[in-house]
Amino acid sequence: MQSANMLLKKIVRSSVLPFAAQHGMKKDLFPLRRTLSLSLCLKQDNSCKPSEKLDLDAWKKVMKSGLQEEASETVSEPKELSTSAAAREILQMWRLAGRSVPENISEEQLKTFMECPSKSAKKKYLRYLHLKELYKKNDKRKVEEKRERRLEAQDQASKTDETKKRSFICLWSNTMDRAYNWRAAQSMVFGQPLVFDMSYEKEMSVREVANTVRQIVLSEGCNRRSVDPFHIHFCNFKDDSLYHREFIKYYREAWGKLLITVTDQCYTEVFPKDKLIYLTADSPKVMKTFDHDKIYIVGSMVDKSIKTGVSLARAKRLGLETAALPLEKYLLWNTGAKNLTLDQMMRILLTLKDTADWKKALEFVPKRKYCGFVNKPVKELKKTLDLINMLKVGKGREEVQKQFAKNYSKKYKLK
Amino acid sequence: VQPPEKPLQAEEWNKLREDFQTPEIFEEVMLNSMIRCNSPIDVAKSLLSHLAKRNGDIAYNVLVKYLTLCVQQGQVSEIRDVYDIMKVRFKILESGAYNLLIKGLSNSDQWRMALTLLEEVKKLMIPSRACYESCIKAAGRHQEMQLAFELYSEMLAKDVVPTLDVLQSFFDFSRGMKDAELQKELFGILLYLRENQIYPHKTFMRSIKLWFESIPGGNWRGHLTNIKDSGQCPVCHHQLEDSNLTEEEYSNLSERIIRDVIHGTDTFRKTSPQEFAAFQTFVENRLPFDIVIDGLNVSHIKPRKMQCENLFDAVNCLAKENARLLVLGRKHMLVNSSNWKREIMKEMQNKADFFFAENISEDDAFLLYATLRSGKHCKFVTRDFLRDHKACLSDSLTRHLFRKWQRGHQIVLKKCFSSVFSPQPAFRYDCVVQTTGDTWHIPYKDVFEEKYSYRVPRKWLCIQQK
Numbered sequence: 001m002q003s004a005n006m007l008l009k010k011i012v013r014s015s016v017l018p019f020a021a022q023h024g025m026k027k028d029l030f031p032l033r034r035t036l037s038l039s040l041c042l043k044q045d046n047s048c049k050p051s052e053k054l055d056l057d058a059w060k061k062v063m064k065s066g067l068q069e070e071a072s073e074t075v076s077e078p079k080e081l082s083t084s085a086a087a088r089e090i091l092q093m094w095r096l097a098g099r100s101v102p103e104n105i106s107e108e109q110l111k112t113f114m115e116c117p118s119k120s121a122k123k124k125y126l127r128y129l130h131l132k133e134l135y136k137k138n139d140k141r142k143v144e145e146k147r148e149r150r151l152e153a154q155d156q157a158s159k160t161d162e163t164k165k166r167s168f169i170c171l172w173s174n175t176m177d178r179a180y181n182w183r184a185a186q187s188m189v190f191g192q193p194l195v196f197d198m199s200y201e202k203e204m205s206v207r208e209v210a211n212t213v214r215q216i217v218l219s220e221g222c223n224r225r226s227v228d229p230f231h232i233h234f235c236n237f238k239d240d241s242l243y244h245r246e247f248i249k250y251y252r253e254a255w256g257k258l259l260i261t262v263t264d265q266c267y268t269e270v271f272p273k274d275k276l277i278y279l280t281a282d283s284p285k286v287m288k289t290f291d292h293d294k295i296y297i298v299g300s301m302v303d304k305s306i307k308t309g310v311s312l313a314r315a316k317r318l319g320l321e322t323a324a325l326p327l328e329k330y331l332l333w334n335t336g337a338k339n340l341t342l343d344q345m346m347r348i349l350l351t352l353k354d355t356a357d358w359k360k361a362l363e364f365v366p367k368r369k370y371c372g373f374v375n376k377p378v379k380e381l382k383k384t385l386d387l388i389n390m391l392k393v394g395k396g397r398e399e400v401q402k403q404f405a406k407n408y409s410k411k412y413k414l415k
Numbered sequence: 416v417q418p419p420e421k422p423l424q425a426e427e428w429n430k431l432r433e434d435f436q437t438p439e440i441f442e443e444v445m446l447n448s449m450i451r452c453n454s455p456i457d458v459a460k461s462l463l464s465h466l467a468k469r470n471g472d473i474a475y476n477v478l479v480k481y482l483t484l485c486v487q488q489g490q491v492s493e494i495r496d497v498y499d500i501m502k503v504r505f506k507i508l509e510s511g512a513y514n515l516l517i518k519g520l521s522n523s524d525q526w527r528m529a530l531t532l533l534e535e536v537k538k539l540m541i542p543s544r545a546c547y548e549s550c551i552k553a554a555g556r557h558q559e560m561q562l563a564f565e566l567y568s569e570m571l572a573k574d575v576v577p578t579l580d581v582l583q584s585f586f587d588f589s590r591g592m593k594d595a596e597l598q599k600e601l602f603g604i605l606l607y608l609r610e611n612q613i614y615p616h617k618t619f620m621r622s623i624k625l626w627f628e629s630i631p632g633g634n635w636r637g638h639l640t641n642i643k644d645s646g647q648c649p650v651c652h653h654q655l656e657d658s659n660l661t662e663e664e665y666s667n668l669s670e671r672i673i674r675d676v677i678h679g680t681d682t683f684r685k686t687s688p689q690e691f692a693a694f695q696t697f698v699e700n701r702l703p704f705d706i707v708i709d710g711l712n713v714s715h716i717k718p719r720k721m722q723c724e725n726l727f728d729a730v731n732c733l734a735k736e737n738a739r740l741l742v743l744g745r746k747h748m749l750v751n752s753s754n755w756k757r758e759i760m761k762e763m764q765n766k767a768d769f770f771f772a773e774n775i776s777e778d779d780a781f782l783l784y785a786t787l788r789s790g791k792h793c794k795f796v797t798r799d800f801l802r803d804h805k806a807c808l809s810d811s812l813t814r815h816l817f818r819k820w821q822r823g824h825q826i827v828l829k830k831c832f833s834s835v836f837s838p839q840p841a842f843r844y845d846c847v848v849q850t851t852g853d854t855w856h857i858p859y860k861d862v863f864e865e866k867y868s869y870r871v872p873r874k875w876l877c878i879q880q881k
Contacts, residue, residue: 056422056460059467063500086507086539093509096475098443203680284775312775313683 087114091126102129180224184259187229193295194223194230194349195267195276196342198237200301203310206242208302212342213246216300219346220260226350232260235267235297243300268318271295278315279345281338282308283322286329290352298345330358331370340365418449422461425468442466446480450487459484475505479512486519494519495528507539517546521553529553533566541573548581555588563588564600579619582608586622591629601626605855609848612815620859620876627855627878637878642856646844650877653854655844658823659791660816668816669787676807677780685777694770694781701741701768703789706733706826708767709782709797710744714754716798716828722754723763729828730763733796740767741785743778779804786824794841796826819845822871846871853880 087110095101105113109129116122196216201209223229237243248255267276278297279287297320299311315322325348327338340348344364351361359373416435423431432441442462449459459481466473478497485493498516501508508516513536521529533550536542547570554563563585570577582604589597605623608615615623624637638650646655660668682688713729714722726742734740742763749771751757763769770785772778779799786795801821808814822842848857855878858871 056457056464059460059463059473060496060500062464062467062471063473063504089507090509090539093475093505093507096505097479097509097511098476309684310681313681316683316687316775317681 083114084110094126099123100127100130102126102133104133105129181259183227184224184229187231188259188261191229191231192292192353193233193271194346195233195235195271195295195297196300197267197278197297197311197314198234198241198243198300199266199314200299200310201238201242203301203303203307205304208304209242210246211302212300213243213250215302215342217247217250218343220258222343222346222350224259226354228354230350230353233267233270234260234262234300235265235270237262237264239264266318267295267297268320273318273320276320278311278320278322279324280311280315280322281324281340282312283315283324285321285323286326287323288326290349290356292353296349298342300342302341303339325362326358327362327365327370330362330373331365332372332374334369334371336366336369416444416448418445418452418454419458421455422457423465424461425465428462428465442474442477443480446477446484450480450484453487454484456484456488456490456493475501479515482512482515482519486515489519489522491519491523491525494523495525510536510540510543514543514545518549521549526550526553526557541575544570544575544577547575548578551581552584555584558588560585560589560592560594560597560600579613579615583615583619583622586619586626590626591631593631598630602850605848605850605857608857610815612818612847614858614860614872616860616862620857623857624876624878634881635878636881637876640875640877641873642844642875644843648856648875648877651854651879653851653856653877653879655856656847656849658819658842658845660820664816665787665791665820668813668820669784671808671813672783672787672804672817675809675813676804677784679807685780686772687776690773690776694772694784697770698741698785698788701739703739704741704768704785704793705738705789706740707782707786707789707793707795708733708740708742709778709795709799710742710748710769711778712797712799713828721756723748723756723759727759727763729796730767732828734766742767742769743781743785744769744771745774745776745778746771747774794824794826796828798827801825819847822846842871854878 084107088105091101091105091110091113095103102109113122113125116125200212204212220232223232251258263270275293275295276297277291277294278299280299297315299314301311303310312322324338325340327333344366347364348361351357351364355361362373419427419431431445432438435441435444445462446459463473463477463481466477478501482494482497485497494516501512513532517529517532517536520526520532529550530553533542533546536546547566551563551566551570554560554566567577567581567585585601585604589601607613627633627635627637640648640650642648642655646657647653648655677685677691679685682691686694708726708729710726714726716725716729730740730742748755748760770781772781779797779801782795782797783801783804786793805814805817805821808817823845824841826841846858849855855876857876857878859874859876860872861874
């Protein structure tokens with residue numbers, strides 16, 4: 001009985017749809033009646049009767065009706081737009097369409113956007129701006145949250161007691177700064193020189209130069225805070241170059257007070273040639289130990305495209321010795337390019353200088369790039385790995401066969 | 416989410432939305448899955464109506480999604496309605512919506528409206544390839560070939576690269592038409608294929624064949640064939656164009672290789688000026704060579720064998736009929752080691768000229784220079800595809816020249832199971848679309864996608880006029 005009931009219910013329910021569809025068709029045939037039926041529909045809705053006919057085109061009416069006034073306003077507007085205004089409009093539409101486009105864009109950014117040579121370049125630039133905007137927004141939000149929390153804490157503190165007496169005036173950061181500067185000043189006189197070769201501006205895009213400068217700023221910070229800093233030299237540094245302008249963006253008035261040597265001379269003019277070693281990942285020679293009497297040169301270049309051998313060519317031209325870090329020797333390399341960022345280089349060199357411990361120094365290579373440290377030469381390791389893999393494959397096949405036999409025998413036994 | 420099968424009431428949508436994890440993007444996700452499942456349009460409409468009632472407005476991206484669904488199902492009246500709404504609501508539209516509108520309308524009897532839309536797009540930006548292609552196909556479908564070709568040339572003028580699909584449609588739509596002007600245009604497309612070294616795929620080739628054979632009074636006949644190594648067509652016994660470059664092309668190519676590949680931005684990147692100069696005098700004193708061998712590349716052919724033995728085999732295999740050989744290597748080959756035996760090296764140096772570059776220099780660049788300098792008859796041996804050197808050339812025209820030259824001059828050594836090599840000869844004929852006026856020879860690929868740029872098709876379509 002019950003099942004029959006269910007069946008009946010199902011039939012009734014499913015017959016609703018074609019009925020509704022028919023109804024809809026009719027409505028389309030007699031457009032004049034549409035409004036009437038709508039009101040009827042609403043009434044029925046009020047009377048609590050679910051699953052009734054729908055007005056499928058109601059949305060169109062809503063969209064159009066809301067617009068009539070607006071449309072009449074926009075009609076009088078002049079149609080022709082300047083190119084930048086048109087670009088702004090397009091960006092707005094892309095934003096509405098859900099592409100990653102920044103909310104606000106300055107005139108300068110808009111100009112760069114319009115000068116992008118290709119569609120994909122435009123897309124990439126917009127995405128970059130969009131992400132930058134997101135980060136900024138997030139930071140702002142965090143700062144505000146922090147301030148609110150601090151205010152709350154202050155409120156509570158003021159409720160409990162008024163003032164605390166301190167035996168020291170809090171001047172930590174100031175004293176630390178002074179100590180660091182003292183050390184850096186000492187390194188200017190007695191320290192081992194480290195050269196940044198600033199002659200790669202022509203090889204880089206504007207954004208690559210900006211990244212380079214940021215990395216150098218980070219490495220300068222590391223150096224200043226270390227126990228025994230290098231004496232940093234910026235060689236081949238041209239005044240009012242892109243590098244220079246970017247540095248001023250970061251350091252502002254501190255640029256003039258930095259405890260480093262900046263010169264437009266080449267390192268070969270400043271130092272004896274036989275003491276120079278150019279560090280480059282393309283070098284055929286591998287660095288074995290850190291030499292405290294040599295002067296190492298690091299090329300200030302971020303290379304996002306593939307330009308192999310640029311810094312090696314520079315060293316070859318000047319007839320300098322070159323060296324690469326022994327990454328292959330100590331690390332089981334996984335992915336990524338062997339060229340490291342400038343601040344990573346700085347940390348590695350500083351650690352080498354202080355400890356001469358390769359393992360400690362190469363901790364600063366990003367973890368994603370390698371699987372682990374090796375104590376044996378990688379070549380031998382690879383051989384054993386291959387052997388293990390081969391054995392595994394062989395074993396695997398055997399195991400499969402065994403299991404296969406097992407299953408079959410089981411089945412037979414069950415029978 | 417699974418889209419519902421029939422239109423829902425507002426309350427039902429509300430309920431679904433509340434059950435969804437992130438209600439803010441519920442509509443988008445739902446419409447996406449409707450597009451995926453190709454749901455009936457009424458379901459989407461009911462969702463939109465619900466949205467409109469709740470918010471009094473429908474976001475642009477939701478409208479675009481709905482439009483996608485309409486285009487997918489060819490609902491022309493709906494497409495027009497959506498366009499009207501968008502038009503009033505927004506000052507301009509973005510490329511995604513235009514693409515959809517043009518695609519949707521061009522497939523209907525209102526295809527002329529797609530053309531007006533295309534005009535509208537042109538005012539704002541360079542229309543996408545999809546826009547042009549929809550319009551071209553629409554025009555072709557309605558036998559307006561002249562219009563289609565106008566759009567096509569406009570597209571090329573704007574550096575929008577057409578797909579093979581559209582090119583094929585030209586041949587499909589002009590089948591059986593007798594019109595000298597049209598014929599000229601279609602020959603133009605074939606020459607476009609020739610200039611850009613594009614090979615049509617099998618179905619495209621069939622369209623070309625059918626078009627040729629359908630020309631009234633043309634008396635064209637097409638045959639599928641394989642060209643012999645000699646370069647003679649077995650059907651019409653016509654000799655195909657040889658792969659030699661003209662004098663001008665040849666000097667142009669050598670110049671560009673010296674400039675872009677060897678020197679590039681900095682001569683020190685691949686070699687050094689002293690070394691290059693030394694190499695130049697070395698080559699000038701011994702010109703001309705018949706075969707230039709990339710020693711290191713050849714020495715790695717059989718990994719089980721000693722490297723110098725591999726090279727020795729190869730040199731012996733190629734040193735026949737007094738051919739003048741040049742082997743390029745690096746200095747480390749001269750140091751006696753387990754892989755490089757001094758005696759064998761000595762013996763080889765009696766049979767061929769050797770040049771040893773610095774260990775950090777690139778020998779490929781020298782290979783190209785020596786071969787080009789020796790003249791047109793000179794071939795080179797390497798398994799390398801030389802793609803990185805091709806990429807150094809700055810414009811596509813020179814790159815095409817390079818590829819043509821490479822096809823005609825590169826010998827690839829294939830390893831066999833025995834101890835001998837079998838050199839795979841360079842092509843004697845040029846593998847591009849070619850014509851003599853009353854014959855056409857068109858190479859074609861079996862599969863649609865072109866997997867390797869260095870691999871050229873062996874199958875040809877031969878068309879001749881009786």
